[in-house]
Amino acid sequence: MRVNLFVPLLGISFGLLLNSTSADDSLLFLGGGGEPFQKSSTIFDSTVIGLNNYLLKRDWRYDISYNGGHSYSEDLRNNFLLRADTKENFTKKTYENLIDKYKDNIKSGKIKPGEKILVVIDTHGADKEEDSSEITHHVSINSRDLKSNETVSLDELKVLSKLAKEKGIKLGIVDFSCHSGHTLALANENTCVISATGPKHFGYSSFSDNFMNEMKAGGNLEDIFLRTRLKEKYASYPMISTNEGQTIYKEFYPTLIPYLYYYDKNPNQEKMSQYLLDVANNPTCPRDGQMDELQKKIELLQKTTLKNIPEVEAIKSLFINYKRKQDEYVKFLQAAGSKDLGKKERVWSIGRAGKSSYTMGATLTWREIIESEFEPIIKNLETIVKYSDSQDEEARNRSKLNYNKEALELQQKLLKKNPGLAKYKEDFKKYSTFLEDSRKMAEEIAFNERKLFSVIYNELKKDAKQPNPCRDFTL
Numbered sequence: 001m002r003v004n005l006f007v008p009l010l011g012i013s014f015g016l017l018l019n020s021t022s023a024d025d026s027l028l029f030l031g032g033g034g035e036p037f038q039k040s041s042t043i044f045d046s047t048v049i050g051l052n053n054y055l056l057k058r059d060w061r062y063d064i065s066y067n068g069g070h071s072y073s074e075d076l077r078n079n080f081l082l083r084a085d086t087k088e089n090f091t092k093k094t095y096e097n098l099i100d101k102y103k104d105n106i107k108s109g110k111i112k113p114g115e116k117i118l119v120v121i122d123t124h125g126a127d128k129e130e131d132s133s134e135i136t137h138h139v140s141i142n143s144r145d146l147k148s149n150e151t152v153s154l155d156e157l158k159v160l161s162k163l164a165k166e167k168g169i170k171l172g173i174v175d176f177s178c179h180s181g182h183t184l185a186l187a188n189e190n191t192c193v194i195s196a197t198g199p200k201h202f203g204y205s206s207f208s209d210n211f212m213n214e215m216k217a218g219g220n221l222e223d224i225f226l227r228t229r230l231k232e233k234y235a236s237y238p239m240i241s242t243n244e245g246q247t248i249y250k251e252f253y254p255t256l257i258p259y260l261y262y263y264d265k266n267p268n269q270e271k272m273s274q275y276l277l278d279v280a281n282n283p284t285c286p287r288d289g290q291m292d293e294l295q296k297k298i299e300l301l302q303k304t305t306l307k308n309i310p311e312v313e314a315i316k317s318l319f320i321n322y323k324r325k326q327d328e329y330v331k332f333l334q335a336a337g338s339k340d341l342g343k344k345e346r347v348w349s350i351g352r353a354g355k356s357s358y359t360m361g362a363t364l365t366w367r368e369i370i371e372s373e374f375e376p377i378i379k380n381l382e383t384i385v386k387y388s389d390s391q392d393e394e395a396r397n398r399s400k401l402n403y404n405k406e407a408l409e410l411q412q413k414l415l416k417k418n419p420g421l422a423k424y425k426e427d428f429k430k431y432s433t434f435l436e437d438s439r440k441m442a443e444e445i446a447f448n449e450r451k452l453f454s455v456i457y458n459e460l461k462k463d464a465k466q467p468n469p470c471r472d473f474t475l
Contacts, residue, residue: 025060025116028098032067033090033150034124034140037396041072043205047122047176050212052080057217061085065094068142090123090141095152099160106163113168116473119157122208125177126151128199137182154183165190172221172473176208187241192470194225198237200257207232215475222470226457230450235260235442242470244460248453255294259322260446262439267368272438277367280330280338291323305459306452315448322441325434332431336424341367347407351398354391358399364407366414370425374408
């Protein structure tokens with residue numbers, strides 16, 4: 001969503017007159033990192049507008065650490081959220097300074113027992129490394145992508161979670177980034193954590209937009225989450241740290257993971273291909289057993305919680321159909337030499353224009369190289385280079401152009417030396433219908449899962465006896 005920057009400004013001024021200078025609750029907003037340099041805006045800007053609309057009606061203290069390097073987004077930060085104590089770019093230094101500020105406010109008693117802190121994170125997020133000691137995950141800062149390693153770990157929020165518990169302060173953490181399910185590790189008796197998706201899946205801006213629209217005075221984080229989750233239509237898996245949520249995730253999420261994956265031509269935006277390649281190279285993969293277990297769990301619930309719920313039969317059928325098609329693709333990968341497809345090559349380039357230079361590089365699997373169609377990308381970039389507005393922009397565009405030329409040259413060498421790869425490239429086209437339909441299939445599974453989740457969650461709530469920091473966190 002893109003909104004005219006200056007339309008709400010009158011509302012901001014009027015809102016300032018309505019609000020007093022005292023405040024009992026605090027909000028920290030972090031985000032806007034990882035977007036391409038050449039863009040003037042980010043996909044996270046609508047969250048800024050939603051927060052602004054909410055905070056106009058509330059008397060909260062708040063700090064903003066958002067973006068850097070995108071003109072439209074910086075205008076949003078500077079012209080909205082006018083009562084912010086801090087309004088700076090989302091950098092490592094600002095991030096650490098703000099955490100220190102909130103630590104000090106808790107320790108000094110400026111934030112008192114019974115008061116609330118809401119931390120909202122909306123930026124690009126990475127999956128947690130398997131051998132990593134971190135409990136959450138890294139998110140992007142500034143205006144570079146995740147591959148540039150311009151990231152910070154949300155583990156830094158552990159100290160706030162611990163202090164909030166010790167001092168009886170209600171802490172809410174809402175992570176809208178990809179792979180944000182990892183952030184639920186910060187939850188405790190005083191800390192509610194909500195994520196836009198599971199630890200193994202991408203998140204989508206629709207969740208943050210709907211969440212902002214649901215934020216109303218008197219509502220609690222649990223109800224806001226449940227309403228927002230039902231509205232989400234993409235193949236993600238929103239999570240909440242309540243006992244009810246955790247019970248459902250433990251039972252279903254591990255087996256659901258591959259059926260929320262789908263194909264995308266951009267290897268950075270899809271997970272299905274690598275997952276199925278791993279399956280093809282692993283003869284002991286427990287796929288069949290996992291599906292049998294999932295079906296049995298659903299059938300058991302049909303006899304109790306899920307009786308008379310039409311989505312049950314729909315999702316059972318969708319699971320079976322999607323697994324069958326994925327299995328056919330696994331057989332194709334095995335026949336094509338799946339171990340070779342997993343080999344990796346480094347592609348690197350530099351672009352120069354006048355005194356400006358720009359480099360880019362990535363490690364690509366043979367599968368990614370062979371599947372890609374570099375010629376139309378190169379043709380488009382050649383035009384873009386001609387119309388660059390500055391030497392810096394031209395250098396960046398030339399780097400992308402040279403990168404794709406290097407990748408094309410590598411592709412041609414691999415095809416020449418490995419006849420099996422040439423056959424794979426040709427046969428790959430035969431699966432185009434399945435690959436194109438995979439997003440729709442994953443989204444249909446997600447749509448039906450949301451209804452089932454809601455029914456099970458509400459049933460579990462009836463017997464809930466333990467403290468619930470998400471229900472207790474009212475706006």
